[in-house]
Amino acid sequence: EVKLVESGGGLVQPGRSLKLSCAVSGFSFNDYWMGWVRQAPGKGLEWIGEINQDSRTINYTPSLKDKFTISRDNAQNTLYLQMSKLGSEDTAIYYCARLQWAGMDAWGQGASVTVSS
Amino acid sequence: DIQLTQSPSSMSASLGDRVRLNCQSSQGIGKYLSWYQHKPGKPPKPMIYYATNLADGVPSRFSGSRSGSDYSLTISSLKSEDTAIYYCLQFDEYPPTFGSGTKLEIK
Numbered sequence: 001e002v003k004l005v006e007s008g009g010g011l012v013q014p015g016r017s018l019k020l021s022c023a024v025s026g027f028s029f030n031d032y033w034m035g036w037v038r039q040a041p042g043k044g045l046e047w048i049g050e051i052n053q054d055s056r057t058i059n060y061t062p063s064l065k066d067k068f069t070i071s072r073d074n075a076q077n078t079l080y081l082q083m084s085k086l087g088s089e090d091t092a093i094y095y096c097a098r099l100q101w102a103g104m105d106a107w108g109q110g111a112s113v114t115v116s117s
Numbered sequence: 118d119i120q121l122t123q124s125p126s127s128m129s130a131s132l133g134d135r136v137r138l139n140c141q142s143s144q145g146i147g148k149y150l151s152w153y154q155h156k157p158g159k160p161p162k163p164m165i166y167y168a169t170n171l172a173d174g175v176p177s178r179f180s181g182s183r184s185g186s187d188y189s190l191t192i193s194s195l196k197s198e199d200t201a202i203y204y205c206l207q208f209d210e211y212p213p214t215f216g217s218g219t220k221l222e223i224k
Contacts, residue, residue, distance in 0.1 A: 047206075
């Protein structure tokens with residue numbers, strides 16, 4: 001069974017950093033591109049970025065490029081999202097997902113991040 | 118960035134109805150469009166990829182079509198469990214962009 005499980009979410013103060021993890025199982029992690037998507041309260045889905053199998057190619061939505069860093073550890077079957085200088089606009093559910101067929105064919109349950117003092 | 122315009126933004130239909138959800142791209146994206154069903158408290162569920170291909174486990178009452186830059190997700194006979202927000206996603210040009218969603222409810 002393909003499983004993606006995010007962790008590391010929670011309440012964080014404005015201006016601080018937070019790192020999310022996405023542990024995967026049930027498939028060969030190092031064969032796939034992986035990505036992150038978020039959904040702010042009452043809003044639609046927003047693409048954050050993606051990373052290829054060997055971490056040599058990492059792309060970000062331009063408006064988020066300076067705030068987020070995507071990485072992966074293939075030995076640990078884990079994807080990461082480092083978020084910095086967080087603001088209230090970053091309050092959202094963050095999803096990790098497996099990329100396939102020009103889309104995302106498997107998703108985690110999501111990690112909730114709330115930025116508030 | 119490529120804009121995806123979904124219509125209608127919301128709709129309600131009766132059980133058994135044929136329902137068509139639309140997604141129009143601001144420029145050509147070929148087959149690189151997928152559809153996702155999103156229910157509250159759950160992650161998005163892939164429904165259609167490459168504009169017309171049914172994702173694994175998706176009931177055959179769902180189908181995807183394309184005419185130029187216009188894409189549709191059709192439900193042939195609406196069931197109660199189809200209540201959700203449906204999003205389209207283009208992956209032809211970077212950055213990938215989602216439509217704003219269509220909220221589908223049962224009358």
